[in-house]
Amino acid sequence: MMDLFLSEPSWKDVVDDDSTGSRISLLKDLETVIWSTVGRAESRLWLCNTIAGLNCVTFLDQRHLFQNFLRTRGLKRDFASHLLHFMFDVSPHKLGSVLARRSHVLDKFFEGNPNRVSQWFTCSSSGGGLEQGKGFRALSQFAFKNRDICWEELEWKGKHGQSPAVVATKPHYFLDLDVQQTVENFLENVPEFWSSDEFSESVKDGDIFFIDRSFFLHYFIDLMYKEEFKDVLDVVNEFLMQQPFSSLCGRLLIALDDQDLCYFVESLCKSVGPRMEHQHFNEISNLFVILVFKCGAYGSIDQLLLLNAVTAQGRQVLRLLRDEEAREPKEKINEIMSKISAIPSNPNSLTPIIKNKYKMETIEVVKYLGLLSWLLFYRLSQECRTRECWESVFMNNQISFRNTNEHALPDEDGPLENCSGFDSSSSIRVKRRRKKKARKKRRIYDQNEDSDDEVLNFDSFQSNTRSWLLSTDGYSSAWGSEDLPDYLHRQCLSKWTTWLFEK
Incomplete structure (x- = not known):
């Protein structure tokens, strides 16, 4: 018999016998084995992952938590x-807007670095048109708009320069610019460009961060x-x-010691915790936080x-x-x-632990x-493989x-047979579309009944x-064999801890 201890014990007479000490001693051994199996990382x-899965954290909560x-x-x-x-990855424009208001500092970013200049102030001609990069567009627009103060600083690849009047009618002539030398001239002689609206606009979307993340990372940290x-x-x-909240946890919690x-x-x-305190412990995603709170x-x-x-990752422990x-730990x-x-x-076996006769801290209890609940999960996963076994567990624990069997075959002349268990007054009818599905399956099985290798044991399939x-x-929910160990062990833990905090 597998006792889940779901019946509330008597709280008047707490017998602290040797069995309680034996249980705690064995649970300590279990803790050691689990630690030997599960790595710290x-x-x-x-x-x-448990924290990231919470669905009750407000936007104000998460801002406050990470802002700390x-x-x-x-x-x-x-x-x-x-x-x-x-x-930088998901919202570069947010920091780009900050940089745009301080674009004048980027003269130091480009100074003495031809590689950065070539990456940002590039242009290309294709398909008969002019495709300009953001930096090149800002440079050409500023130069034409402020030609009276900077046109002489433009360096051309040809034997002679181009006049503003010619470039106004043939803007593709800007492709003849020697970008490297022109930018160097602007760095030295045209400080107005680096704080101009044209250049600020070019960096506003944050694309410039991908030229050298490390530089901008240190820049914003300094800010x-x-x-x-x-x-x-x-x-x-x-x-x-x-x-x-899940995205923030996935990217940021790894940075914490x-x-x-x-x-x-x-x-x-x-x-x-305060607004979750009165929620039922069966809320799986919030169980861990409620307990810790x-x-x-x-x-x-x-x-x-x-x-x-x-409590929250029992299946992961079992997977390991x-x-x-893991033969030896198992x-x-x-x-x-x-x-x-x-x-x-x-029924009173857990009373000494719940009443904390050993004067332990609450979190240790x-x-x-x-x-103990995980050990029940493990035992249910190992031992309960048949319908009879599961129903025995249900009946022995009241x-x-x-x-309910969604794959049962219908009678030709009527609805599906009502299935009932310990609660004999209940019945469940399967919908008409499930009947059609079952009939189709039955035809498939009939067609293959002559082949011994392909015959499906339908009784086993049902089980x-x-x-x-x-x-x-x-x-309220249909529980299958795969989910029952997880559900029942949390159900047990929720019952026991409810008694603990109420008593």
């Missing part, structure tokens, strides 16, 4: 660097931390308000990583254990599972409950269920695709 990634890591001068430059790279220009922080804050990641999780829980004292990053692994190289977990299963259980409606969620 992997567990950090899982935590970041930009306020400490010098110490958070790596985080600022990741953020700026992200902005943020040395000169403290408000407009830089304004566009950064606007960007943090507009991006999806363990201490900062722990602080981020704590800040997140404090920010969104209710713990009050958040503990170390190791506790957060482990708690996340066993199924690897051939054997150890099987041994721990057998020993815990052999401990006599009753939650960690042990999380480990879970009413309704058996593998069977699903159930359960009383634990008000019969």
Whole structure:
């Protein structure tokens, strides 16, 4: 018998016997085995993925959360660097607008660097027309508009220069410019160009960043931390308000060290926890945050990583254990599972842990409950492979269920047979379009019945695709064999932690 401990125990008489100590000792062993299997980098990634999957974080929340890591001068430059790279990739125009208002500083960017000049001030002729790059267009427009102060600075490839009057009628003559020498002349003698509207407009969309990201990265970091220009922080804050929270987490959390990641999780829980406090723990995407928020004292990053692994990433842990190289850890977990299963259980078995007779920190109690729930997940995944096994688990734990099989074959003369389980009063009818689908499948099976190699065991097919409606969620969802271990272990954890925080 597999006891899920879903029935609320009696809180009056808490018996702290040897079985409780044995359970905790075995759960400590389980924690050690999991850490030996799950790498630290992997567990950090899982935590970041859990955080990124939250759907309750407002735009104001996310701006405040990430903004905190930009306020400490010098110490958070790596985080600022990741953020700026992200902005260069998805919204270069935001920082481009900042640069455009300071375009005069770019004379230093081009000075003594022919490669940058050739990349930005290029032009080409194709298809009989003139295709100008942004820098070349700005140069030619400025030169013609301000020909009285800069025309003599234009260098031509031919034996003689072109007059403004000729270029006005034949603008393609600008292709004869010696761009490198002309830009050098402008750097030395035409400072007005670098602060002109024409040049500012050319850099406004941020394409210039891709010529040399490193240069502009350091430039904007200096603006943020040395000169403290408000407009830089304004566009950064606007960007943090507009991006999806999942995208920000995916790109930025990797830049945080363990201490900062722990602080981020704590800040997140404090920010969104109060409005989530009264949500039901069955909200899978928010379960981890609710638990951490209710713990009050958040503990170390190791506790957060482990708690996340066993509550929100149970399938990922199981995936690692199924690897051939994890044979030894898997054997150890099987041994721990057998020993815990052999401990006599009753409705009050978890009471000493939930009532915290060992005076542990709340987050440590939650960690042990999380480990125990994951062990149930592991056992359900390993042992429950048939319809009979699942229905035995339901009945032994007083879970009413309704058996629904979408692939059952219809009778010729009437609707599908009503399927029922522990809740005998229930029935489910399959829609008419499913009948047609089933008839089509039956014809296919009939056509192939003479071939032993191709015959499909339909009873086995039914068993593998069977699903159930359960009383634990008000019969609202159909749960198949693949999803039941994950669902039931979270259901157990939600029950246990509800009792913990209520008592």
